[in-house]
Amino acid sequence: MKLAVCIYEGPYNHAASDTAYNFIQAAIQKGHEIKGIFFYHDGVYNVTKLMEPPQDDRHISNRWSALGASGIDIVVCIAAAKRRGIVDDVLVPNVRISGLGQLTMMAIEADRLVVFGD
Amino acid sequence: MAEDIKKIMFTVRKPPHGTIYVYEGLEVKLIMAAYDADISVVFMDDGVFAVKKGQDTKDLGIKGFAATYGALVDYEITQVYVDRQSMEDRGMTEDDLLVIGEDEDTEEPIKPQVLESAEIAAMMAEQHNILAF
Numbered sequence: 001m002k003l004a005v006c007i008y009e010g011p012y013n014h015a016a017s018d019t020a021y022n023f024i025q026a027a028i029q030k031g032h033e034i035k036g037i038f039f040y041h042d043g044v045y046n047v048t049k050l051m052e053p054p055q056d057d058r059h060i061s062n063r064w065s066a067l068g069a070s071g072i073d074i075v076v077c078i079a080a081a082k083r084r085g086i087v088d089d090v091l092v093p094n095v096r097i098s099g100l101g102q103l104t105m106m107a108i109e110a111d112r113l114v115v116f117g118d
Numbered sequence: 119m120a121e122d123i124k125k126i127m128f129t130v131r132k133p134p135h136g137t138i139y140v141y142e143g144l145e146v147k148l149i150m151a152a153y154d155a156d157i158s159v160v161f162m163d164d165g166v167f168a169v170k171k172g173q174d175t176k177d178l179g180i181k182g183f184a185a186t187y188g189a190l191v192d193y194e195i196t197q198v199y200v201d202r203q204s205m206e207d208r209g210m211t212e213d214d215l216l217v218i219g220e221d222e223d224t225e226e227p228i229k230p231q232v233l234e235s236a237e238i239a240a241m242m243a244e245q246h247n248i249l250a251f
Binding site for chain 1: 124126132138139142145146149150152153154155246247249250
């Protein structure tokens with residue numbers, strides 16, 4: 001199945017990012033295709049390279065970056081990002097800033113769009 | 119091919135103020151309406167407050183967005199529904215609903231259509247995607 005994933009919540013504060021990550025890993029292992037990952041609302045904070053969590057904790061933005069390096073398209077909503085001070089300069093590698101049109105295309109091209117957040 | 123057009127439903131279940139979900143959700147609707155997709159919007163649970171007329175956010179110190187709902191029809195978002203039970207549970211009636219546009223021919227104001235929960239459930243079952251805000 002072709003899946004797209006949209007994440008609404010910021011890192012560490014909320015389980016949505018972790019749950020989405022685990023879901024994506026499980027989906028890939030099951031042979032599903034991830035058409036794209038879209039960060040919206042406070043979700044845009046998930047991919048800033050400015051985060052520096054304690055070393056014995058998971059590093060959420062590096063984790064997303066690694067997933068992007070594997071070839072999955074990871075998009076940060078520009079409108080949500082600008083509002084929150086997230087710009088290209090602070091993004092981890094392998095993610096990009098673009099518009100809600102990208103979420104629309106994911107929703108149209110994927111068999112299912114799975115949303116994580118409140 | 120009409121049968122290839124994806125059916126995308128937005129549900130608005132949160133109150134309009136206090137968090138940004140509903141406002142940013144509105145931005146998504148306006149963008150997606152420009153694409154070749156069959157868009158519908160359902161206001162339910164506390165989301166029905168988003169389509170209550172007479173909202174004034176001045177004292178909250180935030181920019182309100184209820185006026186944008188008044189242009190939904192202009193954005194070609196015409197399938198706009200409200201869950202009757204959610205509305206009645208919150209003491210609202212159809213008279214409390216804001217106008218989302220006007221009929222091109224008659225200039226009659228258009229309001230969200232009030233539906234029973236079972237009708238909404240049936241519509242949900244037909245969707246390709248549902249986005250909740």
